[in-house]
Amino acid sequence: MTPSATTTTQAARLSVAPMMDWTDRHCRFFHRQLTRRTLLYTEMVTAPALVRGGAAHLLAFDAAEQPVAVQLGGSEPAELAEAARMAEAAGYAEVNLNIGCPSDRVKSGCFGAVLMKSPALVAECLSAMREAVAVPVTAKCRIGVDEQEPREVLPQFLEMVQKTGVSRVTVHARKAWLQGLSPKENREVPPLDYPLVHETKQAFAGLHLSINGGISRLDEAQGHLDAGMDGVMIGRSAYHDPGMLLQADAQIFHEAPSGRSRRDAVDAMRPYIDAHLIAGGKLAQVTRHMLGLFQGRPGARAWRRILSEDSHREGAGLEVLDRALSALPEASLAA
Template identity: 85%
Template sequence: MTDTAESAARLSVAPMMDWTDRHCRFFHRQMTRRALLYTEMVTAPALVRGGAVHLLEFDAAEHPVAVQLGGSEPEELAQAARLAEAAGYAEVNLNIGCPSDRVKSGCFGAVLMKSPELVADCLTAMREAVSVPVTAKCRIGVDEQEPREVLPAFLKMIERTGLRRVTIHARKAWLQGLSPKENREVPPLDYTLVQEMKAAFPGLHLSINGGVTTLAEARSHLDAGMDGVMIGRAAYHDPGLLLGVDEEIFGEAPRATTRRDVVAAMRPYIAAHLEAGGKLAQITRHMLGLFQGRPGARAWRRILSEEAHRDGAGPEVLDHALAALPETSLAA
């Protein structure tokens, strides 16, 4: 099957727990047609044992979109991958990088870097279960591991399973002593090591993740030879940067889409969500950073934060928030 997500992986938005839900992804898609969007991590036990297939729901407009799975039992991951493929995802990704407590207790995420043969079994089972691409997201190492020894061996193992694409978060994960937030900030970034892995494994499509906050930085990694760049928190807190992705990263003709246009594009989606019994804040919480760095951004955030949670809140909240912005912020 053609890897429809591979070209989109030139720039992807990271899977982020409690953030990249389907409303967030629909919002991000209004700003870039090309970038690959990831779900927040969905655990295989929740899907297979818990029957929580609603966690796989998404809007077709989100494509290209990939699901990230968490788990450590090969057959269970294979079953979860089948469910994800049936739901229509373009890619199934295995989480080998998350350091959160609930991930450690479940024996998956970054702790799996200590069990490469188990990872190989998981990836092989997933690949054999589905026709869509299976990919992985890992760290450069965990705890006392020496990344320059561990990462090449880990990628060699992944390559043996037949996997083609891997995203590498260019930091170690410390499973003891650091919180998940600290694990995103404290361990030093080693971009050089990840770039060396691309040279050492030319047959793998490698994306780099960690600390990338601008499209200029993303371009620098691509210019250095990486196949793709994954942006995380920057795309969430300053989603407006996604407006430049199709032009600056994928080479498309400039678009005239403004932030005001993005808000307008969200209105039918919001109306349908409210009609189905949803709450406005479930969507607008992802839109708080749309005017980040622009005049009126604080008023926009405040009005959405204060008013979207009220009972019966509807599109008038957006009107109020937009009215607080100067035309210079709306026209770009």
């Protein structure tokens, strides 16, 4: 069953960012073993690939991942509307438009962050998507691109978004420089401007705004929430140190502690991995997302080494997972 709009809005109090080559369905299933409440996102899926490229398989996911949102890339309103319909039919709880990715491939396709230079087109796209589906349509943007002045552009952009009826936006608190910086540099070089995003939230009380960019710990996330943000999106840190998500339901959503350990999360992955292997999949396709589970704990290096080296071997199965676990002291497994 697809979660309700209310459920996904509540889940957006904390979300894991859509990340190309990282947040695939195996990653999301794993993250869901760590947190029941956090909103999860797909990698960006391009509308042309879905509508013209016959790539509907990119929408495959396990119902256990819910609440989960799909992020679409594109700039043609009718095509995005059709892609949104396909995503809704596949069972996604939310459809998000990418207005923040600065990669060369995105620029050449005239979508992603470059769309911040075409607010009227963004409005057409969002309106078409909202008319096409009943699930929430949301957006993820930057504070500006290239020579734009964020303090002028961001409020104008959000005002336009709000007029389309979209009520939830995630703002990456950095500019995107589409000329001169690589996608990796665009995640690190432009300075973060958290105060601007907080001020913007105060000016747009009716919008549900999440803040993204450089947030690496749950206490940082809670700080942004305490300061008035509606939600926080964590990216690379949640991927490289997924164990932090074990505390998310209690710390961010104020639920009773689950008592679940990292070992419990690994054990919960066994049936999923077994089914994946029986279907012809490779162990490494799943375990590559689990490498950081014991980050900062005794035995973490051995865990990563065994999974990294042995999961790629022909015929690798659950015995590799057992061997990696055996390299960890009980204290690391129990927490």
